Each structure stands twice: as C-alpha cells, then as structure tokens.
Amino acid sequence: MSQRVDVEAPDNAGPDDVAGRLCHGRVVFVGSGLSSADQLTRAGLRALSSATMLVTTPELREMLDEAGVEVPDKDATRFVGDLPDVARFVVEAAGDDQSVARFVRGDPLLEGNIADEVSAYIDADLMLDIVPGVPSLTSVTTLAGVSFPGQSVQLISLPYRAKTAEIPAAGSLAVGCYSSQAAMVARAAVEAGRTPDEDVLITFHGGTLRQHSEMSTIGTLMGKKSPIEPGDDRVSIVFGKASHRPEGMNWYESKPLFGWQVLVPLTRDRNEELIERLSLHGAHCTEVPTIDVEPPRNAAQLDRAIRGLVDGHYQWVIFTSVNAVRAVAAKVAEYGLDARSLSGLQIAAVGDGTREYLSTWGLIPDLAPTDVHTVAGLAAEFPAYDDIVDPMNSVLVPRAEIATEPLSEGLAELGWEVDDVTAYRTVRASPPPAPIREAIKSGDFDAVVFTSSTTVRNLIGIAGKPHAATMVAAIGPATAVTCEEHGLDVAVISGAPGQIELADSLAYGARRRAKALVEAGKPVKRPSQRRRRRTNKS
Known part of the structure; x- marks a missing residue:
C-alpha cells in the first residue's frame, strides 16, 4: 500500500521556495567494469548520459572516451585527485541543481570506499542513487576461468591500507589485493591453519591484455622467490580446490589474438565490424587513417548529374562505395532535398557497407548481390537494357577520380548508356603521430590488416x-598482390572479402602459428615479442 507524504512549506513561503524544497540536485554513483566500458550496465549508461557533471579519475574518463560512451564533456569533468574534498565539491555542485555522476571502479559499495561520501550527500538532503558495478574480484576469477561448482566460496577484497587479513582455515577462497599485500595474505593463511604447500592460482593484470595466470603455493608467496613483486598492482589469489581449473577453462588468455597489438589502416568506409571482431579474438586495435576524401576539383559535372537525377533523366544510379553515397547525399542536401528526390530511380550497390549506408539515408537498393564485392561482379549481375520494359537506358555512376572501366564497359555491352561522374577524390591522409610511425617500423605491432590495395599503398x-x-593479413588476392609488390610477406589472405572474414582469418592464422611453435618445441610468443628477443640478442 502506498503512503501519501505531504510536504509543508512555511506560511510565508512563495512558489519558488516550495520548488526549492522539492527539487534538489542529484548524485548517482556508477560502478565501472574491470577494465572496459563494455561491462557497464544499461542503468549505468543512462545515468552517465543524463548527468551534467562527471567526477572520476583520468583513467576511468579515458576508458569512457575510448568506448564512445555518452558523458558530460571535459569542461564538466572533475578528477578526484584535483579536489581537496570530493564530497564538499559534489554537494556544492549538486546544490546548483546539477546531476553529478560519480564514476568509480568496480562496485561502488563493495570496492569504491564511498561510505563517507554517501553520508555527506544524505546529510545535504541530495537525491542519491547507486548503480551497482561488476566487482573486479568476480570479474578476474571469471576471466581466469575459475569455477566454483557446488562449493562454498569466500570472496575477500582488501583495501589499499589493509595490514591484516582474516583468512578461513579451509575451503575455496578468492582474495583480491595489492601485490604489496600478497606475502601478508599468505602468512595469514598459514596462521589460520592452511599448509604452505597448498596450491594457489595467481592472476596478474586481470582484465587487461597483459593478464596472465600461474600456479604457485602459499609457501612460495611467503618467500623470496615469490612470483609477485611488491607494488601497487592488483592481483587475484585463489585458494583451495577452485585453484585447479578444468582443462580448457583458461578461455580468456587462450583467445587466438590475446594481447596482440593489431594495426588497422583505415579508409573512410566504416571498419566497426573489423575492430569489434578483432577485439572479440583478444586483440587491441590501433586505427590509422590512410585516406582523406575531398570534393572533386570541378563540381560542375556532379551538379549536372544531380539535377538529372532529380529531373528523372536516369533509369539507374549505381553506388560503388560508401563515399559515393556520402558525396551524392551531400550534394542533394545542398539543393535543399533529401532521399525522396531519388524516388522512381532504380538503385544498385556494391558491397555490404554501401548497402548498409544507403539504409541510413532511407534507401533500399533494388540490386545489391550479397556475394558481389567488385564492380566487375556487379556488371555480371546487372540486367540487360530492354527497350520495351525500360523507359530509358541511362545509368549514373558517381565515383572517385579513379575510373571504373570494368563496370562501364560491362554495362555498355548490355545496352546501357553510362554517365561516369567524378563525385569525390581520395587523397592520402596526413602521417600518423611519430610514436605510431616508429612502432610500425620497429615491429611493435603483432599484425596489420589491409582492407584494400589503397590502404597498402x-x-x-x-x-x-x-x-x-609483423604478421600481414589481406582481405583478398588483389590486396595480397599489392602487399607483395611493396615487399610485404602476406601470411593470411581472407577466404571471403568481408571484415568479419578478415578478422577470423587472422585469428585462424595466429592459432595455426601457435600450434606450429608448440610442435617445434618453441615457446609461444607474439610476433612483436619474438622480434624484441632477436633484437636483444643482436
């Protein structure tokens, strides 16, 4: 049953006074994932996007920016290290009717040490919300492949200043602590009754591309040969039966591209599928734009073509790339028109990306074979001109400065009159920053994926x-030929010309490479690690 609450105002209070009592600023704590914004909950994303101010750390702000999460801009962000009194600042900011998001690592109450802040906000009569996060302790054990089926388990997360730990004498246990506390935790385990030879599983750099897990013993952690060096890094230590993972459970660190640094030269076409797929295989991607798109030097030809489109002078328009769609859409918009001006036209598209981008403009192509990824392939699928069925035989092909002869010649043979129009120019992008150029030349990247011959050049x-x-992967035979012409040894050629297929082919090549190293009795190292070892030897 709901209860009615009446808010009384003093007899002399005006409307603004009553509103002030009813409307307060808001503070919402949002818990992050372990090391990626991918683990944010929907409630957390909503809270961050609706906030007018963000209070967090530089590292967490960078995590949000890299993931493209909608948050207050940098002018409305304050870092806790720059604030002498975080709670006082937030109270004052929220008192100005701000909605303040306090973004913390892990779960706010379990790991965020926010009790004093919460008390301050309650005392200030602010609206308060706490959005749970994924605790780092459970995240790391999951990423390490630790399972607790049918077992009682205790989870202990030690704060930075903890000098002691209460360890149970038996049973499965997961401890999250700083590396400087590991020896203390081991001593506490022995004092509680555990034996020094009891096995433990240690996970370092949990949730990052440097994560690695190894078996040890309690006694080893206490001695000088401990694998854990004192410091400020968090580690996870699993005691008991759960430390022995079933075979194959080390799923995260076993991803074929785990820890790989992959260079992705970009065109203006979207590469989201490629980046996401490589990330799923465990890679960290660095994108380098290689192409800038500019208007044609003389726009008169394109202007005439657009007027012809609007006036119904063409039977077909063929888009061979996302850039062609962008160029035509921009020119149509200059005339104050939109996609409806193409009604009555038949539309053809080359490639999945082109078809998908047309859909964002509200257009569905009449011809876009899913297994065709070249202009020559589209010409082979294109219908012949029929003077009884087709009211006209004119086809518009907006393109880059580079001509599309296979398409034009193929359509001409089918009886069509092709108007080949330069809609945009592609030029080389500016060089990337010096550290990236040096990393490319010195072998700090484990692999590079080329999506076209243009990206190679x-x-x-x-x-x-x-x-x-550096392992070279090409999206198809033509791109592979261009790589070889420029002195690159191609290790992987995608079985089909798609972004997902390219990523999967690289992952398969990496797994095959690792298997060959094992069979040869050699340690499995990433290409960049083997390069550094050879450099050090020389």
Missing part, C-alpha cells in the same frame, strides 16, 4: 613499411 606512403616480423 597509402600506409607505406605516410608511415613506412611494417617490420618484417
């Missing part, structure tokens, strides 16, 4: 040739 032109140790 332009990357080498603006940043130099990738190191010989």
